[in-house]
Amino acid sequence: MNLQLDWSFFTWDLFTNFVIKGFYFSVQLTAIATIGGVFFGTLLALMRLSGNKWLMTPATIYVNGMRSIPLVMVILWFFLLVPLLIGKQIGAEASAIITFIAFESAFFSEIMRAGIQSIPRGQVFAGQALGMTYSQNMRLVVLPQAFRNMLPVLLMQTIVLFQDTSLVYAIGAYDMLKGFETAGKNYGRPIEAYLAAAVTYFVLCYSLSTLVKHLHKKIAVIR
Amino acid sequence: MIDVINVSKWYGNIQVLTDCSTHIEKGEVVVVCGPSGSGKSTLIKTINALEPFQKGEVFVDGVAVHDPKTDLPKLRSRVGMVFQHFELFPHLSVTENLTIAQIKVLGRNATDAKERGLKMLDRVGLTAHKDKYPGQLSGGQQQRVAIARALSMDPIVMLFDEPTSALDPEMVGEVLEVMTSLAHEGMTMMCVTHEMGFAKQVSTRVIFMDVGGKLLEDCSKEDFFGHPEARQPRTREFLDKILAH
Amino acid sequence: MIDVINVSKWYGNIQVLTDCSTHIEKGEVVVVCGPSGSGKSTLIKTINALEPFQKGEVFVDGVAVHDPKTDLPKLRSRVGMVFQHFELFPHLSVTENLTIAQIKVLGRNATDAKERGLKMLDRVGLTAHKDKYPGQLSGGQQQRVAIARALSMDPIVMLFDEPTSALDPEMVGEVLEVMTSLAHEGMTMMCVTHEMGFAKQVSTRVIFMDVGGKLLEDCSKEDFFGHPEARQPRTREFLDKILAH
Amino acid sequence: MSWDWQVFCQDNISQEVVTGCFGKGGDVTYLDWMLSAWGWTVSVALLALLVALLFGTVVGVLRTLPDSRFWLRLGNAWVELFRNIPLLVQIFIWYHVIPAFFPAMKALPGFVLVVFALGFFTSARIAEQVRSGIMTLPRGQRMAGMALGFSTFQCYRYVLLPMAFRIIIPPLTSETMNVFKNSSVAFAVSVAELTLFAMQAQEETSRGVEIYLAVTALYVLSALANNRIMAFIEKRLRVPGMVAAAGGGH
Amino acid sequence: EGTLDKIKNSGSAALGVRESSGLGYTLGNGKYVGFHTEMGERILADIQKELGLDKLEIKYQPITSQNRVPLIVNGTIDLECGSTTNNRARQKDADFAITTYVEAVRIAVRADSSIKDLKDLNGKTIVTTTGTTSVQTLRKNKRAENLSFREIMGKDHSDSFLMLESGRADAFVMDGSILAANIAKSKSPQNYKILDETLSLEPIACMLRKNDPDFKKAVDDSIKRQIADGSLLELYNKWFMQPIPPTGVNLNMPLSAATKEAWDNPNNKPMEEYDAQ
Ligand SMILES: Nc1ncnc2c1ncn2[C@@H]1O[C@H](COP(=O)(O)OP(=O)(O)OP(=O)(O)O)[C@@H](O)[C@H]1O
Numbered sequence A: 001m002n003l004q005l006d007w008s009f010f011t012w013d014l015f016t017n018f019v020i021k022g023f024y025f026s027v028q029l030t031a032i033a034t035i036g037g038v039f040f041g042t043l044l045a046l047m048r049l050s051g052n053k054w055l056m057t058p059a060t061i062y063v064n065g066m067r068s069i070p071l072v073m074v075i076l077w078f079f080l081l082v083p084l085l086i087g088k089q090i091g092a093e094a095s096a097i098i099t100f101i102a103f104e105s106a107f108f109s110e111i112m113r114a115g116i117q118s119i120p121r122g123q124v125f126a127g128q129a130l131g132m133t134y135s136q137n138m139r140l141v142v143l144p145q146a147f148r149n150m151l152p153v154l155l156m157q158t159i160v161l162f163q164d165t166s167l168v169y170a171i172g173a174y175d176m177l178k179g180f181e182t183a184g185k186n187y188g189r190p191i192e193a194y195l196a197a198a199v200t201y202f203v204l205c206y207s208l209s210t211l212v213k214h215l216h217k218k219i220a221v222i223r
Numbered sequence B, C: 001m002i003d004v005i006n007v008s009k010w011y012g013n014i015q016v017l018t019d020c021s022t023h024i025e026k027g028e029v030v031v032v033c034g035p036s037g038s039g040k041s042t043l044i045k046t047i048n049a050l051e052p053f054q055k056g057e058v059f060v061d062g063v064a065v066h067d068p069k070t071d072l073p074k075l076r077s078r079v080g081m082v083f084q085h086f087e088l089f090p091h092l093s094v095t096e097n098l099t100i101a102q103i104k105v106l107g108r109n110a111t112d113a114k115e116r117g118l119k120m121l122d123r124v125g126l127t128a129h130k131d132k133y134p135g136q137l138s139g140g141q142q143q144r145v146a147i148a149r150a151l152s153m154d155p156i157v158m159l160f161d162e163p164t165s166a167l168d169p170e171m172v173g174e175v176l177e178v179m180t181s182l183a184h185e186g187m188t189m190m191c192v193t194h195e196m197g198f199a200k201q202v203s204t205r206v207i208f209m210d211v212g213g214k215l216l217e218d219c220s221k222e223d224f225f226g227h228p229e230a231r232q233p234r235t236r237e238f239l240d241k242i243l244a245h
Numbered sequence D: 001m002s003w004d005w006q007v008f009c010q011d012n013i014s015q016e017v018v019t020g021c022f023g024k025g026g027d028v029t030y031l032d033w034m035l036s037a038w039g040w041t042v043s044v045a046l047l048a049l050l051v052a053l054l055f056g057t058v059v060g061v062l063r064t065l066p067d068s069r070f071w072l073r074l075g076n077a078w079v080e081l082f083r084n085i086p087l088l089v090q091i092f093i094w095y096h097v098i099p100a101f102f103p104a105m106k107a108l109p110g111f112v113l114v115v116f117a118l119g120f121f122t123s124a125r126i127a128e129q130v131r132s133g134i135m136t137l138p139r140g141q142r143m144a145g146m147a148l149g150f151s152t153f154q155c156y157r158y159v160l161l162p163m164a165f166r167i168i169i170p171p172l173t174s175e176t177m178n179v180f181k182n183s184s185v186a187f188a189v190s191v192a193e194l195t196l197f198a199m200q201a202q203e204e205t206s207r208g209v210e211i212y213l214a215v216t217a218l219y220v221l222s223a224l225a226n227n228r229i230m231a232f233i234e235k236r237l238r239v240p241g242m243v244a245a246a247g248g249g250h
Numbered sequence E: 001e002g003t004l005d006k007i008k009n010s011g012s013a014a015l016g017v018r019e020s021s022g023l024g025y026t027l028g029n030g031k032y033v034g035f036h037t038e039m040g041e042r043i044l045a046d047i048q049k050e051l052g053l054d055k056l057e058i059k060y061q062p063i064t065s066q067n068r069v070p071l072i073v074n075g076t077i078d079l080e081c082g083s084t085t086n087n088r089a090r091q092k093d094a095d096f097a098i099t100t101y102v103e104a105v106r107i108a109v110r111a112d113s114s115i116k117d118l119k120d121l122n123g124k125t126i127v128t129t130t131g132t133t134s135v136q137t138l139r140k141n142k143r144a145e146n147l148s149f150r151e152i153m154g155k156d157h158s159d160s161f162l163m164l165e166s167g168r169a170d171a172f173v174m175d176g177s178i179l180a181a182n183i184a185k186s187k188s189p190q191n192y193k194i195l196d197e198t199l200s201l202e203p204i205a206c207m208l209r210k211n212d213p214d215f216k217k218a219v220d221d222s223i224k225r226q227i228a229d230g231s232l233l234e235l236y237n238k239w240f241m242q243p244i245p246p247t248g249v250n251l252n253m254p255l256s257a258a259t260k261e262a263w264d265n266p267n268n269k270p271m272e273e274y275d276a277q
């Protein structure tokens, strides 16, 4: 074994200088994109399930298009094209947030669509039979159940999203992985930096998924 | 109270209701039976417009169900419906199941809704379970809650779609009991069921449907059970089969 | 042929079988009934080791089911089992359903297996459907295929777990008919069922279980149905309920 | 910025436009290069998918075995390990850290390592899907198989997996699309695939927009082809008479 | 609206900087340093004076080799002082200030290596970094000298260096300043050496938006001022001849003849014209 690790550079200062800022950004981006993605994703899912051609077709094209382009390309395109379209510059951070919401909406819409379809048709009938309108039925009966059913899958996508925030390197934004990388480069210790990143990501993502599993057990629909 | 006039329905090319007509008076208890896939569920669902149909007319308490201008949610809120698989909302407690539609649809305030809901829960004998979730109840209990939920909307008519066929045999009785007492109180009811005991005991009329959604019989229970010779061959064959074992 | 000796089983702290003992002779037809959750399915599944148990002994044709050294797949291949929800393999055609276990488990060649399978299919009257998939059959037909599948393994005993309770009422008859003819041919059978007509007609013995997996009754059908006064109160209550409607 | 699509016809050394757009006699135009990069992308993705399906199925099955704590734990550990660390970091570890412990691995080209890294990463997700596919099957199916005398292996082979795979084809389609997209990390270990091509070619030609557009189009094309193939498989495997494969009802 | 007006109106300027290159890098926490980074700050200070602004806020925007040209074109950054080679292709999209540093593409090997010049690379494995002009340089030399070697590419410079360090590659071909920086920061700098041979020369200059002659003149004037009063040389020595943060290593890279030549005759010739020499 010829791997000598040198952790001497790995001080608290380094953490506060390089990693924390990226961590905040990653978390912020993940949180905003998850909330926005679930919201718009649900709308897209409802459009796709509406049975109305004028709603279904654009939603389907949007979702399938977004899902077939690598995220890093979406980020780049968004960053390059939107200023040309609106004739005004938007910052890397804002651009990243908008891109992630737009991109994640496509993924969350697929998840929510499966979730909505997993609710037995009888539930919809029951809501209707009680006199609920379409939107009441969705809000009070279908979506709460769909959301509970889909929580584990939503979680998995959120973990992917948290890891994918590293792709913002393409437009010069700064996330947690970038923090570790930059530190590793400037101190000439990339292996140590990557190992630290692996451990940090693992601990964060694993805790997150454990947390959500507990939450899911709590709010899961008792059948 | 309910008028079904020449209703036909197709799924694509397949006809599932053929020229169905019937009339139900206030206080009548009508049992609908027939082989699987004959369109019993479809027929009963046309009455509160859960199933749209292409031809014919349905009136409930004078309201034209087939009219696109009719406020369907409002109509449905006045027609109680009970399903084969209960369809309680599993993410809501029993009390919430009983009150949510009263509050969101009828606009009752939470206190009134709860009072009304608990009264109906008491009627089906389940007050003790008011804070449980549907998943924590047995099938028979769930179905009784479902009946209470429908009743708490103060319906003018109750529709039942095979309310006991998903139940363990021991629990069938407790649900039929609630239905029987409802009938005795004068509730207008339309029930899809194969419980011939119930039909014999409480129904005023029996409708028999055959595949393709045809109403083969529509007569009083006395005629239906008392004069087999006057029935169609298909009806007799069906009755023989289900009464045999 | 089958010996169940002091079998007990727990899920965690909850006891689901309590000291169950019974003995079934070759050619006997035993009906098991009792309320939901009383452990009927669990008991019947201990016999072909689908449910492990912590205490007691089970012998099938002299083979010790509880012995860790027993070749369970081999034992199971000699015990036919029919489930409430048919459990045909939906991705295989009827013929494939009938032959796959013969080929893969018994090692028969494809021609023999097919011959045997089709013979059994004929026995349940479904030869015409041999190339269909389970999803294309009605419930009653699926259950009959399931019986044929079990029979084509040449079982020494057949276990039935509520074979008719998921069926439309009209189809119950056709399945019971097959079972009845099997019984008349001398097949050893153990049936969990609530079809009391079937029990009265063909069973030799009736076992009644109560919650907690206790065998409350284990007597001849004449005693069970003919002498209600000699039965336990719980048994009488149960019989009253399910015979009432 | 103005368009300049001629850039693809340039020779990658002299930067001169070649007639016919394809290089002759060992010369390479950017178009040649891009097409070969596409080939690498497809190769990495397909091989990684193979690895992922293999390991994902095994691990997914391990996590559904009745009463076997050990295998369950092992399966869970596998999934958690490979899905909670960013792919890029995993690749780095495969390439730089693990060979330090096993020097023999240094001889392996980046291509092989990336196939395994991407394959294992994806296998965690496929294992989840396989597991949930098996779990959605009615419990009675396993019972029925065992009652007929199938061994556990036979039960999975003939009864559970054929149905589970049919059920999970839609999420599996998404996953295969992800593998194509994720294959872009292969650039980190010097596999000349599309992303590496894009980064390098845009640097050399300064026609970033044209290069990225073309590369995006190739990714979309791959996804589309992938989607059609999966739809074809789904159709071929569709069981007659079965509606709502996901085992709705009971 | 010219860039000068934009700066005047907004009271701020966006400076494109590098996060880890020989001429500019970050200390973390939003702090960017290095020879070209500091030079860029001085240029902006001169512009502030010229515009008569009390205050000029510098917005640092870290850039990568993939996005720097689009960022200049779409106006995210006003001036980029990182390590961008001035070449003809880029000149179609952006303008360059006068050359302030002439980079020599060179070869780094392990100290105990028998490789002495380009020809010794025959049959060896060479690493370079994706998205750099060195890849092209290497490719040209490969054909010109009729060499056959295996070429691998690191994701970034530290990755490439790691491949040299771990023995996956026999040589690392890259800009001299980057090689020097990576060696200096490594665990044991004495284990590596940079060969004397120069594979090509590349002029490095600040980049700015095309067709903005006023802004270009202001930038060029400031650089000329810095050359003339010797402050640029001082700055050079600060970053290349003295210990630098964060670890306090000394790169020890005296001013090259080519860079000196560029300072003495301010110009913005693209890379292609250097090749011709
Ligand atoms: N969404 C649908 N698309 C096509 N055909 C349908 C649909 N829903 C129902 N059908 C068909 O309509 C016919 C009538 O169905 P319906 O559910 O009303 O029968 P039923 O008498 O209630 O049967 P069961 O006793 O099984 O509940 C059946 O042949 C059924 O296959």
Ligand SMILES: Nc1ncnc2c1ncn2[C@@H]1O[C@H](COP(=O)(O)OP(=O)(O)OP(=O)(O)O)[C@@H](O)[C@H]1O
Binding pocket: B168, C011, C016, C034, C035, C036, C037, C038, C039, C040, C041, C042, C043
């Ligand atoms: N996997 C399990 N974990 C915990 N408890 C279980 C499990 N499976 C069954 N039980 C419990 O064991 C008891 C007996 O179950 P079993 O299915 O044998 O009853 P049954 O008599 O067949 O009922 P039914 O008529 O509903 O089929 C029930 O109380 C049930 O809740």
Ligand SMILES: [Mg+2]
Binding pocket: B040, B041, B042, B161, B162
């Ligand atoms: Mg029905």
Ligand SMILES: [Mg+2]
Binding pocket: C040, C041, C042, C161, C162
């Ligand atoms: Mg049971």
